[in-house]
Amino acid sequence: MFAIARSLVWKEWREQRWKTIALAGILFLATAIVGGGELAHLRGALQWTGLTTLPFVSLFIAMSIAASERSGNTLGVLQSLPFPLWCMATIKLLIAVITLAASLFIAAATIVGFELFAGSFLGDQLDHRLLAPTSSIWGVQDSWTGSMLLVLGCALSMLLWCAAAGVNQSDEIRAGAVGFLSIAGIWALLILVPMAFDYDPHLVPGWRWLAVAAPGGVLNGGAPGQSLPKNWWQTYDLRLTWVVTVHLGLAIVYVWRFGRVSIKGRSQGDVTAANLSTKLDWLPPPRRSPLKSMLWKQCRESFPLAALGAGLIVIFVLIAFREIRNLNADVKLLVIQLWSFVSVFICLVAGVGAFMEDYQPGVPAFWRSRPIPLRRYFTVKYLGGLTITLVTLSIAPLVLGGMGTYLFGTARDAAPVQQTYSMILSVVLMQIGIYTAASASFVLSRRPLPTALLAIGSVWLISLAIGELVPSLPKAESSLIFLSVPPILAGISLAYHAFRNDWGWRK
Amino acid sequence: MLLRVEKGSATPISRQLADQIAALFTAGKLKAGDRLPSVRELARELAVNQNTILRVYEKLASEGVVEMRQGQGTFVAELSRAGRRRAHCDKLADEFRSLVRQALSLGLSKRELQELLSSALAELDDEAVSPLTESERV
Amino acid sequence: MSAIEVHAVTKSFRKSRVLDGVSFRVEPGKTFAFLGRNGAGKTTLIKMLLGLLKRDDGSLKVLGLDPEVAPYELRDRVGYLAEDQTMYGWMRVDEIVRFIAPFYSRWDHDLALKYLREFELPLATKIKHLSKGQNVRLGLVLALAHRPELVILDDPALGLDPIMRKQFNRDLVTHLQGAGATVFYSSHLLYEVEPVADEVAILHRGRIVRQAHPETxxxxxxxxxxxxxxxxxxxxxxxxxxxxxxxxxxxxxxxxxxxxxxxxxxxxxxxxxxxxxxxxxxxxxxxxxxxxxxxxxxxxxx
The missing domain is CATH 3.30.70 (Alpha-Beta Plaits)
Structure with missing residues (x-):
């Protein structure tokens, strides 16, 4: 029993170790760029990069632990082992938690190490202030260690919610979609329901209790302005116990459900064959041209996810409705912000998914051996997927933006038109960049999670580098295009060559 | 016509089929003038290469067991009594030869072989003379 | 002209030499069985025949074309069924037939429907719900409906039960040999190959160690x-x-x-x-x- 557990730990660790290292590397590099290369700002920068990267990556790790055994056809092996499934699930979950924690720890330790090393030279110049001190949460935020723990807590919360919701889906993309949808649904419920009764959510009794246990809700704890009292155990916040209990519950849900699914064999077809053969009367004519055929396929593959993203944008805007009314904020700006927030995730998943069906094990032999011109196939897949994703994602903001202005009139302090366009432009460039990076990474790595890490890492680094450069250039917009088009073209070219020549880590 | 192909046998498929058809003929299940299934039909039925079937028919035709008529199909040949007897003798001689070879490799002498043959013949004579006494004894 | 001409083809992956001077030819209209143990290099060679892999050395002509030079023209004239072929699981049977059809210049939709009927494939079923045998048969429909001059099948009997294997051999005899197509197929089940093959070749350690008619x-x-x-x-x-x-x-x-x-x-x-x-x-x-x-x-x- 112990030996089995040990070999399972070994297997999980072998699967996750590169992710840990990659994630730590991304965190560290992004931190270095955000901190502007100045040692004094590194701690604060890590807090920020951790907060923006880790919860996001945790969604992908959750997708992986929820569905990878099923999508890789290895669940059958696990089910047949003389070892309870819940133990395996526990090990998977633990290693995933360790992956997240270890990467943050490695990045933090590297930075602290640098400081210790450099501190002897810099002395008191070190700036330990936080980059973006907001409200104090759980009374720990004023300490750097505390805020790091908070970042980790937020990421773990996302991981658990997504894994518990998406477990046993047949592939990672489905698991991610289910997980993300349930997370968004919980957020929407928490805000929309009180709103429907015209309450300020914060005043609804118990709302804070619910919100704090919601996905990533730990960031929402604590009263503002509290700092860590000397004897903090006397003012121990009961909600911490509540949060831990809820998330332990989620972990149990994941562990309990994991693997409890019958793998559908391909046997039912034989039975149905006889019944259905009578219906074999009419076969619709072939698609009229190769191009239409390819387009049809790409639409079928890309549309569901894009539609999901559009729906999410609508939900988020509805959530923000009330704020708009109260604050008389700029509707357009708000819509653009929500649009960019959702589209980052959707573009990433769409980019991963654009080539996923074609790289399922055994499928490449099917299309490669046909007289399908590879250049056109790639072009249709890439451009088709991108267009569908971008257009579908932008329908909601266009409608809502227009409607918003119609409903609320021009806001009191609306952003200048020029600024709006510049924002839209950067969001579109961001979408194209993420989609390109994700599809190129997928063609190369052929597995969702490394793809996500690779794409997030490269987009992070490139966009940060561009962000550093743009303000120093005279014409912000044109220089933005000027700077971001080459990496995008490089990504497309890499993806095309990998697609055509069958380059990849896993064949 | 019921034929079967034994997979993994040490006998080649074309010989298996030729032997079976010849045996059907000897046993009287196939009569002179009967039409055999076409090459295509038999190939489909047995899931065997058409060329193999064709070779079987050609071999049988060369032995005079069947007759391939252009555009009409393959038919069991009208054999003269002497011709049929001759075909059987050829087959028997073949079997004898292989039996003798086997016996020699077991180390039997020619004399012992001849004794074996005459005792086998004698047994047959006994059976032919007293079938009734045999059954009465039981 | 031979349907397939392979001359002194070699191929190495990193340091291991998978094919080491393989030569053979397949005459038109013949059924050629390519035998070898698992990992002998059968699939590697078959992939080369379709231009899916590049050879290191030697020459290779399929239907008079070099697969590396004219892969699309070649694939238009060849029907191929990959080893353990997987297709887009989300597509339905009729959808994949309609999807694949326009890529072939000589696709015969009526023939496709005829095969679908003969193979009793349920049109409105998603591919991921088909049985293993149905999956192979659908692969065959997609490999045959454009009336290829040459059919290349990579271990089609893999994963089929004895009944389905016999049925597969029958399909091969009826639909392919009956139509005069050249068939090149690999297998590791010799007694399944023997009844249908005109010629067998044994691939071992990257070389053809024997090529002959089974009865020879x-x-x-x-x-x-x-x-x-x-x-x-x-x-x-x-x-x-x-x-x-x-x-x-x-x-x-x-x-x-x-x-x-x-x-x-x-x-x-x-x-x-x-x-x-x-x-x-x-x-x-x-x-x-x-x-x-x-x-x-x-x-x-x-």
């Missing part, structure tokens, strides 16, 4: 049981496998009639055992050489 092969390769001390009389290069058995040794030899004649000329009688194809295959791919254990008699120079 049977007539040529036999097992001879002789006294062990006589074994050195048989030329070494004709011995595929040697199994000592007490004072005797069972030698599996090629050119058996010649060897029997030679032994007879020396006055040695040997017991001849007919072998089935599995035995012959085994002798070729895992044969052991004869190691004399007893002192051999001095032979008079011939």
């Amino acid at each position: 092969l049977r007539a040529d390769v036999k097992q001879l049981v002789i006294e062990a001390r006589m074994a050195p009389l048989v030329p070494r290069d004709l011995i595929l496998d040697a199994r000592p058995d007490g004072a005797d040794v069972a030698l599996t030899v090629t050119s058996a009639p010649r060897v029997i004649g030679m032994l007879a000329a020396e006055g040695i009688t040997s017991r001849v055992v007919d072998l089935n194809l599995d035995d012959i295959f085994e002798a070729y791919v895992s044969g052991r050489q004869f190691e004399p254990t007893t002192p051999t008699p001095e032979l008079a120079p011939v």
Whole structure:
């Protein structure tokens, strides 16, 4: 029993170790760029990069632990082992938690190490202030260690919610979609329901209790302005116990459900064959041209996810409705912000998914051996997927933006038109960049999670580098295009060559 | 016509089929003038290469067991009594030869072989003379 | 013109040489079975025939075309069923047929429907819900409906039960040999191959060790049981496998009639055992050489 557990730990660790290292590397590099290369700002920068990267990556790790055994056809092996499934699930979950924690720890330790090393030279110049001190949460935020723990807590919360919701889906993309949808649904419920009764959510009794246990809700704890009292155990916040209990519950849900699914064999077809053969009367004519055929396929593959993203944008805007009314904020700006927030995730998943069906094990032999011109196939897949994703994602903001202005009139302090366009432009460039990076990474790595890490890492680094450069250039917009088009073209070219020549880590 | 192909046998498929058809003929299940299934039909039925079937028919035709008529199909040949007897003798001689070879490799002498043959013949004579006494004894 | 001409093709992956000077040709209208153990390089060679892999050296012509130069033209004229082929699981049977059709210049939609009916494939079922046998049959429909001149099948019997294998052989005889197509297919089940193949080739350690008609092969390769001390009389290069058995040794030899004649000329009688194809295959791919254990008699120079 112990030996089995040990070999399972070994297997999980072998699967996750590169992710840990990659994630730590991304965190560290992004931190270095955000901190502007100045040692004094590194701690604060890590807090920020951790907060923006880790919860996001945790969604992908959750997708992986929820569905990878099923999508890789290895669940059958696990089910047949003389070892309870819940133990395996526990090990998977633990290693995933360790992956997240270890990467943050490695990045933090590297930075602290640098400081210790450099501190002897810099002395008191070190700036330990936080980059973006907001409200104090759980009374720990004023300490750097505390805020790091908070970042980790937020990421773990996302991981658990997504894994518990998406477990046993047949592939990672489905698991991610289910997980993300349930997370968004919980957020929407928490805000929309009180709103429907015209309450300020914060005043609804118990709302804070619910919100704090919601996905990533730990960031929402604590009263503002509290700092860590000397004897903090006397003012121990009961909600911490509540949060831990809820998330332990989620972990149990994941562990309990994991693997409890019958793998559908391909046997039912034989039975149905006889019944259905009578219906074999009419076969619709072939698609009229190769191009239409390819387009049809790409639409079928890309549309569901894009539609999901559009729906999410609508939900988020509805959530923000009330704020708009109260604050008389700029509707357009708000819509653009929500649009960019959702589209980052959707573009990433769409980019991963654009080539996923074609790289399922055994499928490449099917299309490669046909007289399908590879250049056109790639072009249709890439451009088709991108267009569908971008257009579908932008329908909601266009409608809502227009409607918003119609409903609320021009806001009191609306952003200048020029600024709006510049924002839209950067969001579109961001979408194209993420989609390109994700599809190129997928063609190369052929597995969702490394793809996500690779794409997030490269987009992070490139966009940060561009962000550093743009303000120093005279014409912000044109220089933005000027700077971001080459990496995008490089990504497309890499993806095309990998697609055509069958380059990849896993064949 | 019921034929079967034994997979993994040490006998080649074309010989298996030729032997079976010849045996059907000897046993009287196939009569002179009967039409055999076409090459295509038999190939489909047995899931065997058409060329193999064709070779079987050609071999049988060369032995005079069947007759391939252009555009009409393959038919069991009208054999003269002497011709049929001759075909059987050829087959028997073949079997004898292989039996003798086997016996020699077991180390039997020619004399012992001849004794074996005459005792086998004698047994047959006994059976032919007293079938009734045999059954009465039981 | 041969349907397939392979000449001295080599291919290495990193340091391991998978194909080492493979040469053979397949005549039009013949059914050619390509045999080898798992990992012998069958799939590698088949992928080269379709231009899915590049060769390191040698020349290769399929239907008179070089797959690396004109892959699309070639694939338009060839039907291919990959080993354990997986197709887009989300598509329905009718959808994948309609999807694939426009890529082929000579797609026959009525023929596709005819095959779909004959194979009893449910049109409105998603591919991921098809059984293994149905999956292979759908692959066959998609490989045959454009009336290819050459059909390449990579281990189609893999994962089929005996009934389905027989049915598959029947389909092959009826639909492909009946239509005069050249068929090139790989397998590791020899007794399934024997009834349908016109020619078999055995690939071992990256080389073709034998190419012959199955019945020629049977007539040529036999097992001879002789006294062990006589074994050195048989030329070494004709011995595929040697199994000592007490004072005797069972030698599996090629050119058996010649060897029997030679032994007879020396006055040695040997017991001849007919072998089935599995035995012959085994002798070729895992044969052991004869190691004399007893002192051999001095032979008079011939």
